[in-house]
Amino acid sequence: MxxxxxxxxxxxxxxxxxxxxxxxxxxxxxxxxxxxxxxxxxxxxxxxxxxxxxxxxxxxxxxxxxxxxxxxxxxxxxxxxxxxxxxxxREDDPPRKGGHAPANWALIHCWIISVARRLGYRTVPLGMQALANQLHRVFRILMHGFSSA
Structure with missing residues (x-):
């Protein structure tokens, strides 16, 4: 013990x-x-x-x-x-059930968490709010990584 x-x-x-x-x-x-x-x-x-x-x-x-x-x-x-x-x-009660949807959304959620942390946001919701109207920046990160963030 x-x-x-x-x-x-x-x-x-x-x-x-x-x-x-x-x-x-x-x-x-x-x-x-x-x-x-x-x-x-x-x-x-x-x-x-x-x-x-x-x-x-x-x-x-x-x-x-x-x-x-x-x-x-x-x-x-x-x-x-x-x-x-x-x-x-709300992954314990996902709105998208069946097929590959849960796994695909889990992958997207993990990516969002990584982006918010890498960009230094204190919480994930704050990062989501800050990037919500900056699709050009999100797509740049998605396509080229953080070097262009």
């Missing part, structure tokens, strides 16, 4: 990680899975403790402590990309 205390971002979070061997009774599709990693996050939110448990599976054989870093890095990806796609573009 490993533990880490985190006070970044103005909050207090305690993470506990435990690694367990997968039981031999695991079904055929999971034969390569060797370990279950249990992460318990406890944070102080508005003077109340909130606990969240997540389970991960892996074929890697690592002790608990390295998983603290690996899993937190994964959460960083979630916060920097997936949450933005969900909150800004």
């Amino acid at each position: 490993a533990q880490a205390d985190d006070t970044s971002g103005g909050r207090y979070v305690v993470r506990h990680v435990a690694v367990f061997d997968v039981p031999a009774t695991v079904s055929a599709p999971w034969t390569d899975c060797r370990h279950v990693i249990a992460v318990t996050r406890t944070r102080l939110h508005h003077n109340h403790w909130v606990e969240r448990r997540s389970l991960y599976i892996s074929d890697l054989t690592l002790p608990a402590h390295p998983w603290l870093t690996h899993i937190q890095a994964r959460w960083g990806i979630e916060n920097r990309l997936h949450w933005i796609c969900d909150a800004t573009f």
Whole structure:
């Protein structure tokens, strides 16, 4: 078992990680899975403790402590990309369903996020607002990259 205390971002979070061997009774599709990693996050939110448990599976054989870093890095990806796609573009409830539309729109959304970040906008919506009436600039970036932005 490993533990880490985190006070970044103005909050207090305690993470506990435990690694367990997968039981031999695991079904055929999971034969390569060797370990279950249990992460318990406890944070102080508005003077109340909130606990969240997540389970991960892996074929890697690592002790608990390295998983603290690996899993937190994964959460960083979630916060920097997936949450933005969900909150800004409502990707959890897409209006375009079926066929290749969801994948195509996800690609466009990621490109918009990259453009907004590369041009230094504080948030993606601010970047979208600033570029909304500048199609010539958007097309220039699309065709020639950022050297002509």
